[in-house]
Amino acid sequence: MYIVPISSAITPLDILSQNETAAADKSKTDSPSFADVFREVITDVTETQQVVNEDSARLVMGEIDDLHTIYNNLTKAEIAVETFVAVKDACQQSYDQIMQMSM
Structure with a gap:
């Protein structure tokens, strides 16, 4: 039976923190943009x-x-189609609200 030494099984804390920050950065860049979501709905x-x-033809x-x-x-x-219409309506309402804002 082979015994794994303790020192090789423990990862240093700085490596763990680097992995967490890399994962956080990845999640920020991997989030889809609104254009991607809208394009997916249309597709x-x-x-x-x-x-x-x-x-119908068949x-x-x-x-x-x-x-x-x-x-x-x-x-x-x-x-x-209902999802597309709901997304379109939400976009239009958001645009109208933005246009009504005073600057």
């Missing part, structure tokens, strides 16, 4: 709408037998 709406359009052609898949995709698209 989600576009993708779900494309899936619904493809499902349903008309008789290629789909399970309607629950179409319903689930339609619900996802509806939620994506």
Whole structure:
């Protein structure tokens, strides 16, 4: 049986503090910007709408037998659009409030 010496298993405190500051700096730079979030919402709406359009075409052609898949995709698209509208409304309200501020 091999025994690990205590001195090699203990990390110095200065190394731990450097790791914590590096993690804090990383979390600051890794947070998504508003443009990234808004772009992701728009992409989600576009993708779900494309899936619904493809499902509709496949349903008309008789290629789909399970309607629950179409319903689930339609619900996802509806939620994506509602999320997009909510984000857009929040942006517009924020902009209006900023414009009403006196300087």
